[in-house]
Amino acid sequence: xxxxxxxxxGGGLVGSAIAYGxxxxxxxxxxxxxxxxxxxxxxxxFGLVWVQTKGLGMPAYADWARLSVDVWxxxxxxxxxxxxxDMNYRxxxxxxxxxxxxxxxxxxxxxxxxxxxxxxxxxxCEIVERKRLDNMLPGLGPEVVGGTxxxxxxxxxxxxxxxxxxxxxxxxxxxxxxxxAIRGSAGGFQVDAGGVTHAAPKIVLAAGLGNLPLGEMxxxxxxxxxxxxxxxxxxxxxxxxxxxxxxxRQTEEGxxxxxxxxxxxxxxxxxxxxxxxxIAGNALRIFPRLQHxxxxxxxxxxxxxxxxxxPIYQTLPGHDGAMVATCHxxxxxxxxxxxxxxxxxxxxxxxxxxxxxxSRRFDVPKASYELVDPDHHA
Amino acid sequence: MFRRLHTSSSTLTITLDGVALKVAPGDSVAxxxxxxxxxxxxQTPVTGSDRAPFCMMGACFDCLVEIDGVPNRQACxxxxxxxMQVRRQARPTxxxxxxxx
Amino acid sequence: xxxxxxxxxxIGAGPAGMAAATVAADLGLDVTVFDxxxxxxxxxxxxxxxxxxxxxxxxxxxxxxxxxxxTIVSAFRASKAKHQPxxxxxxxxxxxxxxxxxxGRASMVQARRILxxxxxxxxxxxxxGWTLPGVMLAGATQGLLKSAGMVPSGPVVLxxxxxxxxxxxxxxxxxxxxxxxxLETEARYGAALQHLPxxxxxxxxxxxxxxxxSAIRKAGVPIRRNVTGLKAIGKDHVEAVEFAANGRAWRLDxxxxxxxxxxxxxxxxxxxxxxxxxxNEAQRxxxxxxxxxxxxxxxxxxxxxDCGGIGGAEAAAHAGRIAACEAARxxxxxxxxxxxxxxxxxxxxxxxxxxxxxxxxxxxxxxRAIAVPADDVTLCRCxxxxxxxxxxxxxxxGTGPNQVKSFTRTGMGPCQGRMCxxxxxxxxxxxxxxxxxxxxxxxxRFPIKPLTVGELASLE
Numbered sequence: 001x002x003x004x005x006x007x008x009x010g011g012g013l014v015g016s017a018i019a020y021g022x023x024x025x026x027x028x029x030x031x032x033x034x035x036x037x038x039x040x041x042x043x044x045x046f047g048l049v050w051v052q053t054k055g056l057g058m059p060a061y062a063d064w065a066r067l068s069v070d071v072w073x074x075x076x077x078x079x080x081x082x083x084x085x086d087m088n089y090r091x092x093x094x095x096x097x098x099x100x101x102x103x104x105x106x107x108x109x110x111x112x113x114x115x116x117x118x119x120x121x122x123x124x125c126e127i128v129e130r131k132r133l134d135n136m137l138p139g140l141g142p143e144v145v146g147g148t149x150x151x152x153x154x155x156x157x158x159x160x161x162x163x164x165x166x167x168x169x170x171x172x173x174x175x176x177x178x179x180x181a182i183r184g185s186a187g188g189f190q191v192d193a194g195g196v197t198h199a200a201p202k203i204v205l206a207a208g209l210g211n212l213p214l215g216e217m218x219x220x221x222x223x224x225x226x227x228x229x230x231x232x233x234x235x236x237x238x239x240x241x242x243x244x245x246x247x248x249r250q251t252e253e254g255x256x257x258x259x260x261x262x263x264x265x266x267x268x269x270x271x272x273x274x275x276x277x278x279i280a281g282n283a284l285r286i287f288p289r290l291q292h293x294x295x296x297x298x299x300x301x302x303x304x305x306x307x308x309x310x311p312i313y314q315t316l317p318g319h320d321g322a323m324v325a326t327c328h329x330x331x332x333x334x335x336x337x338x339x340x341x342x343x344x345x346x347x348x349x350x351x352x353x354x355x356x357x358x359s360r361r362f363d364v365p366k367a368s369y370e371l372v373d374p375d376h377h378a
Numbered sequence: 379m380f381r382r383l384h385t386s387s388s389t390l391t392i393t394l395d396g397v398a399l400k401v402a403p404g405d406s407v408a409x410x411x412x413x414x415x416x417x418x419x420x421q422t423p424v425t426g427s428d429r430a431p432f433c434m435m436g437a438c439f440d441c442l443v444e445i446d447g448v449p450n451r452q453a454c455x456x457x458x459x460x461x462m463q464v465r466r467q468a469r470p471t472x473x474x475x476x477x478x479x
Numbered sequence: 480x481x482x483x484x485x486x487x488x489x490i491g492a493g494p495a496g497m498a499a500a501t502v503a504a505d506l507g508l509d510v511t512v513f514d515x516x517x518x519x520x521x522x523x524x525x526x527x528x529x530x531x532x533x534x535x536x537x538x539x540x541x542x543x544x545x546x547x548x549x550t551i552v553s554a555f556r557a558s559k560a561k562h563q564p565x566x567x568x569x570x571x572x573x574x575x576x577x578x579x580x581x582x583g584r585a586s587m588v589q590a591r592r593i594l595x596x597x598x599x600x601x602x603x604x605x606x607x608g609w610t611l612p613g614v615m616l617a618g619a620t621q622g623l624l625k626s627a628g629m630v631p632s633g634p635v636v637l638x639x640x641x642x643x644x645x646x647x648x649x650x651x652x653x654x655x656x657x658x659x660x661x662l663e664t665e666a667r668y669g670a671a672l673q674h675l676p677x678x679x680x681x682x683x684x685x686x687x688x689x690x691x692x693s694a695i696r697k698a699g700v701p702i703r704r705n706v707t708g709l710k711a712i713g714k715d716h717v718e719a720v721e722f723a724a725n726g727r728a729w730r731l732d733x734x735x736x737x738x739x740x741x742x743x744x745x746x747x748x749x750x751x752x753x754x755x756x757x758x759n760e761a762q763r764x765x766x767x768x769x770x771x772x773x774x775x776x777x778x779x780x781x782x783x784x785d786c787g788g789i790g791g792a793e794a795a796a797h798a799g800r801i802a803a804c805e806a807a808r809x810x811x812x813x814x815x816x817x818x819x820x821x822x823x824x825x826x827x828x829x830x831x832x833x834x835x836x837x838x839x840x841x842x843x844x845x846x847r848a849i850a851v852p853a854d855d856v857t858l859c860r861c862x863x864x865x866x867x868x869x870x871x872x873x874x875x876x877g878t879g880p881n882q883v884k885s886f887t888r889t890g891m892g893p894c895q896g897r898m899c900x901x902x903x904x905x906x907x908x909x910x911x912x913x914x915x916x917x918x919x920x921x922x923x924r925f926p927i928k929p930l931t932v933g934e935l936a937s938l939e
Contacts, residue, residue: 036880096672163885163886234932252474252477297891381631404526427610429610430615432619432860433619435622436899440860456580
C-alpha cells in the first residue's frame with residue numbers, strides 16, 4: 001500500500017477533526033493514536049461549543065472561534081449524515097450567569113472589551129437581567145443577579161462527537177500506535193509507532209499534551225502546559241435546563257455536568273474533595289434544585305494551555321512539512337478544524353492571518369498578553 | 379413475591395405510593411417492597427423498563443426509590459421507620475424526550 | 480475536616496473488618512469501623528444480632544456457618560473499636576483521607592492507616608431477561624432470609640454454580656420455600672480433582688458441601704447438571720426460566736429466579752485510589768496486589784478479607800486479625816517479632832482455610848457462555864447497553880473498556896460499573912483475542928458511592 005499524504009499524530013478531537021477534514025479534501029491519511037489509557041482531554045470534556053468568552057487579547061482567535069461556531073451546524077449535519085451518529089448538537093445560545101454584583105461587573109467588562117476589540121459585527125453577546133433570565137432558566141438561586149447570553153453558543157456530546165469522527169476516519173485510524181520516534185528528511189517523515197514505521201510527506205502534530213514529546217523528537221520545544229479541570233456528573237435527571245451555561249449543562253440523556261476547576265498540578269489528573277466541594281457549592285448557588293441530585297462520578301482532565309491560553313498553529317522550525325495544532329477547545333474548534341484548517345493543510349499553506357497563532361508571539365515580555373478567558377470548559 | 383416466615387410481634391406502618399403498608403422493624407425498604415406484592419421499585423431512565431431489588435447489598439442500584447421526598451435512594455440500605463413515605467420512581471422525562479416531542 | 484486523626488480506619492463491618500477492629504483496639508489503636516449497613520455482620524453474617532435475639536429458631540435453618548458470626552460480632556461489640564453504621568465511604572486518598580457520608584452530610588476523616596475490608600460482590604450473571612423483576616442474585620435472596628426472615632412465596636428456581644447456590648438451596652428448602660429446581664451450569668470435577676488434597680486438608684468444607692447437596696436432594700429438589708442457554712422469560716416480571724439440559728429444551732415456571740456465578744472481590748475502592756491491581760485468573764476477578772500482611776503498594780493502606788481475593792468468611796476474619804497486628808506494628812504499638820507471634824495462629828488458620836479455594840475455583844468456574852454473552856443480551860443494566868453494542872464499539876477502534884465506555888455509556892449509570900465492568904472487559908478480551916490482564920478494566924471514579932450535590936457542598 002502506498003504512503004498516505006498525511007500522518008496525523010493524535011486521535012482525539014483535534015486530530016480526528018483534522019483527519020476527517022483532510023479526508024474530505026481527498027487526501028489519504030493515517031491517524032496514529034494511543035490505546036485505552038491515555039491523558040485524553042477529549043474524553044474529559046464538558047461539551048460546550050462556545051464563543052462568548054473567547055479571544056479577548058487576540059482578535060485572530062476571537063475570529064477563529066466565531067468562525068468555528070458559525071460552521072458547526074454545517075459540520076454537524078454532514079458528520080451526522082456520514083457517520084449515522086446523532087451527536088446531540090444543539091445551538092440554542094448559551095448563558096454565563098453572575099453570582100453577585102461584582103461578578104456581574106466583571107462579566108460586563110469582558111463583554112465591553114470584546115465588543116471594542118471585535119466591533120459590533122464581530123462580537124455578539126448581550127447582557128440579561130435577572131427577570132429575563134427567569135423566563136429562560138427557571139429555578140435560578142437568589143444569588144444570581146443576571147448574566148450574559150450569546151446566541152452563537154451551543155453544546156454537544158463530546159463523546160458522541162469523538163465516536164462520530166472515529167467512525168468516519170475508521171479506515172485511517174490506528175489505535176495502540178503511540179509514536180516513539182519521528183525522523184524528518186527532504187522527502188518527508190518517518191514515524192515509528194506500535195511496532196510499525198509509517199511514512200508520509202507531511203505530518204500533523206495534534207496529540208494534545210502528547211505534542212510536547214512529539215515536538216521534541218523534531219527538536220521543537222512547544223510552550224504549553226497541562227492545567228487540570230475537574231468536572232462532576234450527576235445521575236440522569238428530569239429535563240429542567242434548555243440552555244447550556246458555562247459551568248452547568250444538562251445532556252440529552254439527563255445527566256447534569258458541573259464544572260470546573262482550574263488547577264496547576266502538572267500531569268496529575270486525579271480528583272480532589274476540595275474541588276468537588278467548590279464545584280458542588282457553586283452549582284447549588286446557581287440551581288438550588290440540584291440539592292438532592294446524586295453525583296455519580298467526578299473526573300479530572302488536563303487542558304492544553306499555551307502561556308496566553310490561545311491556540312498554537314504553525315509549522316515546526318526546520319520542518320516545513322510538519323504542522324502543529326495545539327489548543328484547549330477541541331470541541332468548539334472541531335468545526336473549523338474539519339472544514340477550514342484541514343483545507344489550509346490540503347492546500348499547502350496557512351493563511352496570512354494565522355501568523356498570530358505562531359509561538360514566536362511568546363518571544364516578547366509576558367506582561368504584553370493578558371489572561372482573560374474565564375471559561376475553559378469548551 | 380416474598381413472604382415472612384414469622385409474624386412480627388411489633389409492626390411499623392410506612393406508606394408505599396400513598397398506601398399504608400405494615401412492615402417489621404429492621405426491614406430494609408427493599409424488603410418491605412418485595413413483601414408488598416409488587417416488587418418493582420423504579421423504571422429505568424433509558425427504556426422505562428421495571429426494575430426490582432436485584433443484589434440487596436448496595437451494588438446494583440436497581441432498587442432506587444423516593445424516600446420522604448428524596449429520590450434515588452438505595453432501598454436495600456435504608457431501614458424502615460414509622461411513617462416513612464416511599465414512592466416508586468417513574469421514568470423521568472429527559473431532555474431528549476422533550477426535544478423529540 | 481475535624482482536626483482529629485484516627486489511628487486506623489476500617490472500611491466494612493464484615494468478618495474481616497470486625498475481627499481486625501477487635502484486635503487492633505485490643506492492641507491499643509484508636510479504631511473506627513465505617514459501614515454502610517445499619518448493623519455489623521457484612522453480607523455473610525447479615526442480621527446476625529437480630530436473628531440471634533428475635534428469630535433464634537431460624538438459626539438451625541441458616542446453619543452453623545452463619546451462627547458462627549455471633550461470636551465475632553459480640554467480640555467486636557465488646558471491644559473499644561468505634562462503629563459508624565449507615566455510613567458510606569465515597570473517597571479514599573493516598574494521603575489516607577477518607578470521604579464519608581451519613582444522614583445526608585458528608586465529611587472528611589484523616590487516618591494514620593486504612594484497612595479496606597469491603598468484601599465481595601456477586602459476579603454479574605448477564606443472561607437474557609436478567610433485568611426482569613423477580614430475577615435476583617442468589618445472595619440477595621439469602622440476604623432477605625437472614626435480615627428479614629423472608630422467603631419467596633411462589634415457586635423459585637436457582638441457577639448457576641458455586642457453593643452459595645447450594646447453601647441457599649438447602650436454606651430455602653429448610654425454610655419451606657417451593658424450590659422447583661437447582662440448575663447447575665458447570666461443575667468440573669475432573670479439573671478440581673487435582674486440588675483434592677488441599678481441599679481435604681482445609682478442614683470441613685468438603686463434608687459441608689456434600690451435606691448441602693444431600694439436604695437439597697432429601698428435600699426433593701431436582702438438581703439438573705450441565706445446564707446451558709439459561710433465559711429468564713416474562714413480560715413485566717419473571718414467569719419462567721428456559722434452558723437446555725440432557726439434550727432437550729426445558730421450561731420451568733417460577734416467580735423468583737436466583738442467579739449465581741460465584742463471588743468476586745469488591746475492588747471498587749482500591750481501583751479508584753488507585754492501588755496496584757492484578758488479574759486473578761483462577762477466580763476471574765481483579766485483586767489489589769498485597770504483601771503477606773495485606774499491605775497494598777500505597778503506604779499505610781491495606782486490605783483484608785474477600786476484597787483482596789476470595790477466601791470466605793473464616794479466612795477473612797483471620798486476614799483481618801493479621802492485618803490488625805501489622806497496623807499495630809506500623810503505628811509503633813508492637814514490634815515486628817511481637818506482631819509475628821501474635822499473628823502466627825491466625826496465619827496458619829488463614830492458610831488452611833485458603834487451601835479449599837483452588838478446588839472450588841476449578842470446580843465452579845463461571846460459565847463462558849454467560850461471562851461472554853450473545854449480542855442481544857444486556858450487559859450494562861443501568862444504561863441498558865447490549866453485548867452487541869460493545870462489540871460494535873470495539874470494531875470501531877475501541878481498544879479497551881475506557882474507550883468502549885465513552886462510546887456506549889456502559890458503566891456510566893448509578894452502579895458505576897459494578898454490574899458490568901467484568902463482562903465488558905471479558906467481551907473485549909474475547910473479541911480482540913487478548914487476556915483480561917492486557918485489556919484491563921474501567922478507571923473507577925470517585926465518589927465510589929453516589930453522593931448528592933448538597934452533600935458535597937456541605938463537605939467539611
